[in-house]
Amino acid sequence: MQTGSTSSTAAWTPDLRRSVRLLGEFRHEQTDPNRFYSAIAEDSVGQLSTYLDLSGRTVLDVGGGPGYFRAAFRAAGADYWALDADVGELSGAGRIEPGTVIGDGMNLPFRDGSVDLCYSSNVLEHVPDPWRMADEMLRVTRPGGIAFISYTVWYGPWGGHETAPWHYLGGQRARRRYAARHGHEPKNRYGESLFPVTVRAGLDWAERQTAGEVVDVLPRYHPRWARGVLRLPGLREVATWNLVLVVRKA
Structure with a gap:
């Protein structure tokens, strides 16, 4: 496995302290998105550096919104591009930055083999x-x-996003409850901009895709020693929170 620079790799340690810190940041996603996404971006760059040296690499951030991750990736030496389908999201941090593309994640407006990450x-x-x-x-x-x-x-504690934990009683029911309580629809509207995606579905896709080698499948915010939860059907759907699939293109 190719690794990044020693300093970047050493700085990223999937231990319990990191897990507690990142999970704590979820409290700020709605009220202070810059704080939340900046913390996730910094962690992501450290984690990605264990798979690929980011210096001089072309990075495409699919669904990158206003580019909260831009500073972290550029600090690592990457040529960063962000794509989002929502102009409102792209301008959420002020002006739309250069290197930003409006497009559909299900039909990316980039040619085959055009980015390193x-x-x-x-x-x-x-x-x-x-x-x-x-x-x-x-x-x-x-x-x-x-x-x-x-x-x-979906079945993790944050699966319903701002409608959690009521999503456990059904996505539409949680959406209606939120609207009744707050007087407006949630940002993430079940059936329109929020869909139930499971651990099982991710594992199935990783197994059936043929474009590359799966080099990692892990619960993103867990310490290294807790990754065994993915071997436990049922429990993994609740305990994983966030699933990461890492594939090296063949």
Whole structure:
């Protein structure tokens, strides 16, 4: 397995302290998205550096919104591009930055093998055909490059996003409850911009895709010693929170 620089790899340690810190940041996703996404971005760069040296690499962030991850990737020396289908999301941090593309994650407007790293964080659950998007991410990745796909698991505690934990009683019911309580629809509307994506579905896709080698499947926020939860059907759907699939393009 190719690794990044010693400093980047050493700085990223999947221990319990990291898990507690990142899970704590979820409290700020709605109220302070810059804080939340900046923390996730910094962690992502450290994690990705264990698979690929980011310096000089072309990175496509699928569903990158206003580019919260831009600073972290550029600090690692990457040429960063962000794609989103929602102009409102793209301008959420102010002006739309250069290197930003409006497009559909299920039909990426990039040629085959055009990026070294195709990255997506907490986006797959927001598209109606998530595994088409995963296939597209692999299509635009160069041979030897990495597709890093991370998504919020539906049956995890945060599966309903701001409607959690009521999503356990059904997505539509949780959506109606939120609207009645707050006087407006949630940002993540079940059946329109939020869909149930499971651990099992991710494992099935990883097994059936033929475009590359699966180099990692792991619960994103867990310490290394807790990764065995993925071997426990049923429990893994609740305990995983967020699943990461890492594929090296053949």
